[in-house]
Amino acid sequence: MQKDYLFQTPFLERHRDTIAWFTYPGFMVGFTALYFWGLNAGIAVETWVITVTVINFFVTLLFEQLVPRNRKMNCLHDTQSLNDIGHGILQAVSRPLIQSGAILLFAFLNELRLQQFGQLWPAHWFFAAQFALALLIGSFMDYVVHRSFHTFDRLWYFHVIHHDTPHMHIMKSARVHFGEEVINSAIKPLPLILLGAPTEIVVFLGMWTVFDGNMVHANIHQRFPAWFHYVLGTVHLHNLHHAKDRKYQDSNYSGSVPLWDILFRTYNHPDHSEMGDLGLADNPVPRGFIRQVFFPFSAQFRLKH
Ligand SMILES: [Zn+2]
Numbered sequence: 001m002q003k004d005y006l007f008q009t010p011f012l013e014r015h016r017d018t019i020a021w022f023t024y025p026g027f028m029v030g031f032t033a034l035y036f037w038g039l040n041a042g043i044a045v046e047t048w049v050i051t052v053t054v055i056n057f058f059v060t061l062l063f064e065q066l067v068p069r070n071r072k073m074n075c076l077h078d079t080q081s082l083n084d085i086g087h088g089i090l091q092a093v094s095r096p097l098i099q100s101g102a103i104l105l106f107a108f109l110n111e112l113r114l115q116q117f118g119q120l121w122p123a124h125w126f127f128a129a130q131f132a133l134a135l136l137i138g139s140f141m142d143y144v145v146h147r148s149f150h151t152f153d154r155l156w157y158f159h160v161i162h163h164d165t166p167h168m169h170i171m172k173s174a175r176v177h178f179g180e181e182v183i184n185s186a187i188k189p190l191p192l193i194l195l196g197a198p199t200e201i202v203v204f205l206g207m208w209t210v211f212d213g214n215m216v217h218a219n220i221h222q223r224f225p226a227w228f229h230y231v232l233g234t235v236h237l238h239n240l241h242h243a244k245d246r247k248y249q250d251s252n253y254s255g256s257v258p259l260w261d262i263l264f265r266t267y268n269h270p271d272h273s274e275m276g277d278l279g280l281a282d283n284p285v286p287r288g289f290i291r292q293v294f295f296p297f298s299a300q301f302r303l304k305h
Pocket residue numbers: 146150159163241
């Protein structure tokens with residue numbers, strides 16, 4: 001038989017709708033367990049975060065070839081996949097640079113906060129409760145920064161690189177212009193650091209964001225009860241955000257928690273939406289990698305003042 005994806009078999013074809021109920025919880029619970037197992041086994045957190053990120057990427061890649069969500073969106077057939085990897089490498093390199101610069105400022109602000117207000121973070125709460133609070137605050141920052149990227153033209157020229165795709169698969173999770181990543185990593189962690197959230201919470205939130213960011217872009221068949229789309233970010237919500245139709249593209253900004261979209265009335269439920277095609281209706285982004293890297297900067301000069 002002509003295969004749409006690498007490991008297509010009659011067995012997987014027959015059971016794909018059943019498997020789809022387990023893919024999201026399997027990945028999120030499984031990788032959270034793997035993360036804490038490694039830490040308890042005494043592996044250095046810096047090494048383990050990178051290792052788990054790499055394992056997560058390859059397992060996602062494998063599942064896209066076992067139970068794809070959309071047979072026509074295979075990363076192996078997408079001519080932009082290499083560019084996606086290129087953007088992923090650039091942003092991975094730029095992130096530690098900005099973080100090492102920001103760490104001195106954060107330490108200074110933290111000291112100032114301790115002197116002025118003392119300890120603000122509820123460090124005596126259970127880990128899960130502290131994590132839930134961090135997730136809420138983190139996704140509020142996601143919401144504000146992401147919505148700004150859609151609202152202001154100068155910022156949109158960076159973010160448009162992420163939206164420049166009619167395909168959705170794991171590589172698109174990496175397709176973020178390094179300029180956007182610099183802004184993200186300088187602004188998003190600020191409230192948590194100013195509140196004095198413990199490092200283990202901030203690091204696990206970063207890990208969760210990787211798992212979740214990969215799942216909402218992955219071309220893995222995932223099914224949820226309708227109410228779940230109000231609770232946590234899902235692939236269906238994020239695909240709507242990648243729609244060509246501006247009505248949907250300018251909605252569902254929140255990262256892991258849709259609450260902020262619901263509160264600020266930018267929420268669209270996948271069951272009540274006609275998504276249409278993904279990508280950009282009027283696409284200004286060049287096809288070549290180098291030109292894409294320079295695009296947000298050169299586009300600034302084309303803006304009318
Ligand atoms: Zn966006």
